[in-house]
Every structure is written in structure tokens, then in C-alpha cells.
Amino acid sequence: MRAHEAGALHGDFGQGPTWLRTPADVNELMAPLWPRTATKDAAGVLRVGGRDVASLAQEFGTPAYVLDEEDFRGRCRDFKTGFAGADVYYAGKAFLCRAIVRILVEEEMNLDVCSGGELATALAAGMDPARIALHGNNKSVRELNRAVEAGVGRIVVDSFDEIERLSAIARERGVRPRVMIRVTVGVEAHTHEFIATAHEDQKFGFSLAGGKAFEAARLILEQGTLELRGLHSHIGSQIFDTSGFEVSARRILTLQERIRTELGVDLPELDLGGGFGIAYTSQDTPSPAGDLAERMFKIVADECRGLGIAQPHLSVEPGRAIVGPSTFTLYEVGTVKPLDGLRTYVSVDGGMSDNIRTALYDASYSATLASRASQAEPILARVVGKHCEAGDVVVKDEFLPADVRPGDLIAVPGTGAYCRSMASNYNHVPRPPVVAVRDGQARVIVRRETEDDLLALDVG
Template sequence: MSSDISQIQINQAGHLEIGGADALDLVKKYKTPLVVYDVSSIRNQIHHFQKVFEDNHVDYAVSYASKAFACIAMFQLVNQENAHIDVVSGGELYTAIKAGFPMDHVSFHGNNKSVEELEMAVDHQIGVIILDNFHEIALLKQILKDKDAHINVMLRVTPGVSAHTHEYDQTGQTDSKFGFDLQSGQARKALDEVLADQRMTMLGIHAHIGSQIFEVKGFELAATKLIDTLGQWHKEIGYVAKVVNVGGGFGIRYTEKDDPIAPEMFVDAIVKAIKKRARELALPMPAVWIEPGRSIAGPAGYNLYTVGSRKDVPGIRSYVTVDGGMGDNIRPALYQAEYDAVLANDPKAPAKETVRVAGKYCESGDILIQKQALPQTKPGDVLAMLATGAYGYAMASNYNRNPRPAVIFVENGQDNLAIRRETFEDLIRLDQPLE
């Protein structure tokens, strides 16, 4: 039995329970592969973040990083909890519009926003555009002039702080595709350009140092460096920031090897570091924004699969294959992400063997879990992968022309369809016949 499954999540029948619903009942109703979210888990983590700010008596925004998982229902849920969202594409922004999300609570990220995306953001008067480069400043300046419009902006900066995490997730160091470099003076030049345009209102600065981070110190260093930068800008030109956005990247537990602190403890350390440095520099205390994605959606998600074939390689290993794989969770194949899994019909069953959990896709690298201790399995068993709520469905594909799974939200035992399962007809809806 995985240590990540508590007794509360096992019902009287001995089955895995998600959001108060029996996982096997969900499978019977919706089939597999199936993505299930425990809605209360999402609400509770947002509340934990909000409480930290309120206990520290600072103005704030908890902005859900929707690239972790975005759909209309998710945006509506986040809005119910009075949180913001950040989007990174026209598609995510369009989803927010269709969800009826308050546009003044939307932030728009991205290192290569198109003219069409920027126009959509301006037309809908979103809360803030986070500017990433000089090309984008020029594009936005022209759009605002053409439309006789105004917009709030922030500058994304690279503070030169490298996170101790997977190299592809290190985005705060100087050598990064994201943001204006502080060390070379790029950020100050960008500030001057923005302040010179009366159609842009400069709210503050933003930095994001990485993802799946377990150490507080990197966040404290980055936060202090942001305040030092604002202190310098205030001394040089009198600029006073209203907002410091420290991004996200708070690590979560995927397997027993992971030992993260509670996500809200990162935020408490960040806020205290900002308050301390702002006080030392005699700066007005800015609002502090965060952008958690994985830490909100990740632990709340489960992927349910049906076990199919098995292959035993004598003296080497056994493969247990499920009816999903890299099409609904590419993270293990893409960058060796690790997960735990249990049998949904008996999570407490003692392990009898260690197997490799394989997907159904026509790729040797389609392995969901390299080594998983499980009881003896048989075809038809339901396997539940844990903490799959971030960057699973969001990165899903139709590889091998497989339909993407349904997504279910469950709360207080009530299940609701958030995204319907794709059909074969959906797969060909954009195809055109050969003339």
C-alpha cells in the first residue's frame, strides 16, 4: 500500500475513494482511461495559500498557473475561490473567456505572444500582460496606439537564481529564453521603454525560478533580489512598484523519494523575506502575487487505467500494460517523471511483485512507471496513478490516433463530467479528403 493513500481514501468496500466517490463506480460509469480530480483538494490548497497571506497581513493574489491543467470547469472552480489565473496562450485565454472568468483577474505570460493574442488580451482588457522581451513591448505599443487603449503590464525578469530541479525547468537563471536579464541592464532598459508609453501602466516585476522545487532558499534569494532591484529603480528614477510576482514552482510529492514541505510554507518564507527587505530599504510594501499550478492541481488528480496484457521476461522483469500511456501522461517518457500507483480495487493489498507499468502506445519508451510494487494483477483490474493532476491531460495528445480520456470532477461523492471523452469521430473532424 502506498503511503500516499490514507485510510480516509479507502471506503468500506476496501476500494480507493476519490472526492467521496468509489473509483470503481467512476470507472463503471465513465470507462478508462479516466482522469479524476478531487475538487475539495483543489479548494483546500487555494485556501491554504490565501491564509498565509492573510496571516502575514499583506495584499496578494493567488494566481493559478493554468498551463498545469485548463478547462472551463477548472477556471470556474478557481473563480469560486476568488483566485486569479495566469494564461500562456490565446487558447487558454479563450477558455477563460468562455468560462466567464473575470478578465481583470487574468495575467498573460509567454515569450512569443502573437499579435492576435495580444489583441485578444487588449480587447478583453485583461488584468495584466507580463512583458517578456523588447519585441513584445514594440508590438503591444503599436496595438495600444491602433486601438486607443490602455493596459496594465509587468516585466518578467531573470534574477540569476538557479533552482535545484530538472534542468528543463530552470527558468530563473541568466541564460534563459524567458524575461529581461537584470545583470546586463536589459530590465532597466525595458522599464524605461514601458514608463515612456502612457498607454501602459507598469504594475511591477515578475520572476519564476523553476518548477518542482523543494528548497526555500532559492525563493528567498529571488524575492530579496527583486526587492533590491525595485530599491535601485526607486533610487534612480523614483519608480514604486505596486506588485511583486514571485511565480510558482512549489514542489509536490509524487513518490516516497519526494519529501517536500507544504506549499504554503514556501509562500510564508517568501512573504517574510519581501517584508524584511522592503523595510530595510524603506520601500512601500508591494502586493505579493504567486502563480502555483502543480501544487494546486497535481495532488488532486488521479489517472485510472484498466490492466490488460502482461509480459514476463525471465530473469529480467515483468511488464503490466494498461489502456493508456504517453498519450494521456507523457511526463515519464519526456523527462523521466516518477509516479506511484495502487490497485483501485484494493489499495491496502500487500505487494507481491515489482513490475514495469507500460502503456499501450507503439513506442518502446511508453513506460508510465519503471518499478512499481503491486499485488498480483490480472486483466480487468483498475490501476490508479497518483498525483497526476498537473501536466498530464494538459500535455495529452492523440498519438497513434487514440482519443484523449474523459476528465471528471468529484466533490462530496458527486461526480461531474468536466471534459468528455473524445470519440473516433473527433479524431478526424479536421481531416480533409484528398482532392
């Protein structure tokens, strides 16, 4: 439970509900925030995938990202079942490694990549290129060449410069790559400014209002070097309300109707992107994949009926909604510093180098004491990192037991998406490993960096 949502115990945060003051409350797990196999045993130790975190910390060290493989697979299946009849592309930018790609292959998922490195990872792990989509607002000639050579299923074009580059490659190679046009539909998603991607004043896509998207379609169709499959829209991230998708679908399908009327082409596909939200705190209420699918299918069907056009084949791109809840970060407490009348600062052995989202997006997270139960009263705590930076905050406000102490393990849920992907070596801190657990077995799928790794790149 977040302090600013339910009231806190000290200072300016106000008077909290009395039930928040019981030790039992801070020992419990709030299920929507955690992987599906996560529980606490009778001793208060967090368990996931048949393993307890104390043994994981002993075997793999801390900090570590712990991924519940069964949870990840289950969420893939939820989206495939919910969006039956559509194509589901896992958005690799949320988190990608070869082991994840192999799971996607086994679960018969498609994959969305947005860089040459992500494409290389996908190909190295055996993903069928026909099931890969390539995104990006500034794809290099090298990246486009590699995508065409590999035979990726579709390339989402983002600028006139890119259309020119890709057309030249197509002519040179004597091939006709499949493309979609990314359309900026002018929808302001209910999300942070830096992760809203469909309003006009940003770097992605072709403007709908300014006529650039229609011009891109006309150019591609006139040149004939690229196969235009459809239109693409992505309105942001961490979205809970499907009203944004409704407006986006209406606008992009109006463009599709104009392309049919004026250019004489029925585009067979439509991608409404991803951005589906997950629960980071008790205030977040994400929708199940099946509910999202039902509403989005209805939105597209209603709009097509109103415009009198054939319903295109739909695709979506969940990333965070699949990997986000499947993973938590496990830390060890190093110091505990009470500030009278304010809160207690609990410092852990990671921080902004393994989770920059709190500092970058003002993101909210939750936390739990993971290595034992406690009968101490809850206190208002701030979980912070070890970096030389005042903004090095992992969890802004959380209730933890008053006897939290050095050596305790703290777990922060919902860290599967973007935390490892955006991790850095700030202060020359090596990045943590990713440990996958399933049926009582644990394996490293991304190893911990070492100081030797850091020095290997330093050629000075």
C-alpha cells in the same frame, strides 16, 4: 514507495527493507500523494469523493483522469488563506477547462493564462478579465489585441518586440494596459533542466545580469503608453526549497531599488511566480501553503528592509500545487509480462499520450492496485502504456501485488498538473475524459475524445 528509493526485490536494485515485502504495504495509500478524500475500503477498492473507482470505470471507462473537486477547492483556499494580503493566481497551464474556471470564480481566485486559447477558455467561463494575467514569451498581435480588448488585469511582457507590439496597440486603442516585466534573475532552481526558467540560457524574460530588465523598465516608463505595475520572476517548477525564492527576491528587489533611484518610480507590485512542488513519491516533501507564505513574506520583508524600500504588493502563481494532487489517472491492466530476474511489466490502456512527463522529464510516479485488495507478496513492477514506443513508461518502478492481472484497475496519483494539458493523440489514441467527483456525485468536465473527433480534423 519507489523501488529506487527503498530498495527492490530483484536484480540490481539491492535488498529492500523487510516491511516492504508485506501485502499490507502495497494495499495502503500514502496520504500525501493522493486527493484528500481518497481512501481504500475494506475490499481494497479505492474511493474518492464518495465514489468507488470500479463504478467510475464502469460509468466513464478507462483511462480517465479523476479529479477530487473538494480537494481542488481546499487547496485554493489553503493558498488564499496562507497568502492573505497577497494575490493568488492559479496557473492555468497546469490544467484548465471551463469547469475549473467556474470553480476559481466561486473560490475568488485570480487566473494566469499563457495563450489565446487559455484566455478564451477563461472568458467563456465567466472569469472577470480584471482578475486575469496574460503570460507568454511570444504573444501574437492577435492575442495582445484580445487581451487589451477584454481588459485583462495585467500583461507580463517578455521581450522588447512585445513592448513595441503592445505599445502600438495601446496607442491605437487609446488605452494604457497594465504590465509587469518578466525578469530572468539567474537562479538555477532545483528542478529538471527543461523546467528551470530563471537561469540565463533560456527563452523567458529580460536578463537581469545583462541590464536588459532595467532597460525594459526605462523604455516603458519613457514611452508612457503602458502602465508599469512591477516586476515578475518565475524560477522553475517542482521546487521544494525556498532558498531559490530568497535569492530571486533579493536580486529582483535590488533591480526595483535601482528603478526607484535612477528612474524615480516606486513599483507597487512584485510577483515571485509559482513552481511549488508536490509529492509524486515517498521521497517528495512539499511544504503546506501556509508555511510557504510565511517564509516568502519574510524573505520579501527582510530584503525590502535591507534595501530601504517600501514593501510591494506580493503575488504568487501556484498551479501544480493546487491541481496536481487533486487528480489521479485510472487505468485498466491489459497484459502482465514478468521478466525473470528483473521486473514485471504491467501494461495499461493509456500511456504516454495521457502522461508524457515520465518520458519528457524522467518524472517519477507511484501507483496502486485500485480495484481490490491482495494478499500476494509485492513484486517490482513497471507500469507501461499501449503505445508503439519503448519509452512509453507511466511509472518506472513500483511495488505491486504479485497477482496483478488483466482487468485490474491501477491508479496513478499526482496527475492533475500537465498530464491532460500536455496530452496528445500519439498513435491516433483519443484523449481520456476528466471526471470530477464530489459528495458521491461524478460529472464529466472534459469528455473523452472519440475516433470521430480525430477524423473530424482530417480533411484529406
